[in-house]
Amino acid sequence: MGPLTYETAFERDPPPGAHLASGSCSTKWANMDVQESAISTDRVSPSTKLQVQDPAVLSEVERLLAGRTRDIRLKGKLRLLFQERSWPRTAKIVRAWMTWVVVLDVVTLALNAILLPKAIALSMLLPACLLPPAAMATAFVWQRPRAQWLQRISIIAGLFLIFLSVALVGVSAGGEFYERHLNIMLFVAITAIIIFGVPLNWTVTVASLALGLYLVFQLQNPSLEKGSAVAATLFFASGIIATVVARRTMTILAQKTFLLELRDRSRVAELADANARLERLARTDPLTGISNRRWMMETLDHLWSDGMERRGCAMLMCDIDEFKNLNDRLGHAEGDRCLVKVAGIIQSSVRRNRDHVARYGGEEFLIVLPGVDEREAIAMGERIRGSVEAASLPNPASRVLPYVTLSIGVAAQRPGDEIIPPERLQNQADAALYLAKQAGRNRVVLHKAGALGT
Known part of the structure; x- marks a missing residue:
């Protein structure tokens, strides 16, 4: 030769x-170091793992964390990543809430049939039957990720029908049940606003629907003057507005936690890479x-x-x-x-x-x-x-x-x-x-x- x-x-x-030197075992040891250092990333979706090293995403993360917490607004890739990360938990909460609303509705109807006069119980039956299918349809939509517009329509329409069902139960029964069920409707709305981690515009829409229904039915309440109906609506509106603000604060804090996790994960990945390089240098x-x-x-x-x-x-x-x-x-x-x-x-x-x-x-x-x-x-x-x-x-x-x-x-x-x-x-x-x-x-x-x- x-x-x-x-x-x-x-x-x-x-x-x-x-x-x-083409030694496969050394590469295996380096990979083990990376896996041990970045073990927390196992809970993150594959797309988030890919995006966590995107310079544009990391730059936006640093910019948002450098500012005030109340000014955090997620846009573009960060917003999509946050939605992808938070969707499973939100969907699980929505499904559980809808299921328990149906259970409580059925239990309440059964108790009313036992404790209330037959005429009143029967008047409550038809409007109460509107709630279960609305709640179950919403729970079905949230069983798996779907188009955001469909999720938005399902949650808003489902809650509106639930609010309407609760209000109509009281309106149909009349008397003491009229205002009581309107208050129950607002309570149901407040619980949904607090626990549903959905976008702010969805939350505002839900709150507006609940207050609108309350005002409409109170204005038709024969035992209540219009001025008192408006005053009561304003009173409850202050509480619901405070609830919406609290929900927004919770969302901002959740987004900040997400940003901190992204930054920490990026730093862990960088440290793992540096350790792997040092390990290779030590063996070369x-x-x-x-x-x-x-x-x-x-x-x-x-x-x-x-x-x-x-x-x-x-x-x-x-x-x-x-x-x-x-x-x-x-x-x-x-x-x-x-x-x-x-x-x-x-x-x-x-x-x-x-x-x-x-x-x-x-x-x-x-x-x-x-x-x-x-x-x-x-x-x-x-x-x-x-x-x-x-x-x-x-x-x-x-x-x-x-x-x-x-x-x-x-x-x-x-x-x-x-x-x-x-x-x-x-x-x-x-x-x-x-x-x-x-x-x-x-x-x-x-x-x-x-x-x-x-």
Whole structure:
């Protein structure tokens, strides 16, 4: 093969720390760090997770939080995100409220039938029957997200029919029931205004409908003068207006809480990313860009804990021949350049996302080949050695060749053999490397049992 230059070996198949020498376990650890730091985001919808890093959204969040709380107005994406976040809770409240209104209506009718004269109870029956279908239809619409215009019509029309039903029950019964049920209608309206977290214009519409019905029926109340009817309406209007203001304040506080969560989530994500980058840097050799010794030790522990040694594994300990002489003759800058080129050649020779490469020492590289036997490991070593020699990197001070060469020691854990710890397998590869150096360098030597006492 022709000379393998740095550009083709290193740039075509780079070993950046971003994938940690194609070691999948290191990427897994980095992802775990991110997941632990941002665990709170599991409660957020996917679209919110996507938007939380939108610079425009974050800029608007910071702007709103920097101002006064009472001036918070959500618009555009933020408004849609808030509605998406708050809809499940609001829908659950609406459905529960509607269901209990129906239950109370039925119970009240039953009690009236027992306690009140038959004529009065029968007069209440027909207007009371208007309430259950209106409430159930509204609850049905709010079972799942629908178009906002449909939700708005359902909540306003449903509440109007409920108010009308309660008022007509009293109007039909007459007497003491007339004004009592109008007051009950306002009470029902106030509870809906307080607990329904719907947009302010919806709330104002509901409040206006309730007060309008109250005023209309009170003006027709034969036992009440018109001036008293208006005065009573104004009295109750002050209370309902205060309730609407309180509901608006609750909504603003909920929106501020949502904005704070978005900002905190963004900061957590940024911190998780920074931690992941630091973690990658801590496990990456700054010169060559491949993994360092610390990462390799963690990788070996991880592989062995997963039972890799039972499936077979090989280690290659590689050492650049006459590297000290290269530094002395050409300088440390050229030595660093040589290390980077050799690292790139090794990285481009192994199997991506399966094998593991690390700079183990000054000019030493350790390669771990999971699921590889002795024959395959020797073939891999020869391919790497041949590629380094073919690159023709200058080393005029070498006693082997005027080019950079590599000596490689190989040790393998075969399936079914006695399980040995990774440190011992590494020592065997190192012992084989020593034999390769003794035999003249620029060669691949397999460790054999009993060699050098190992």
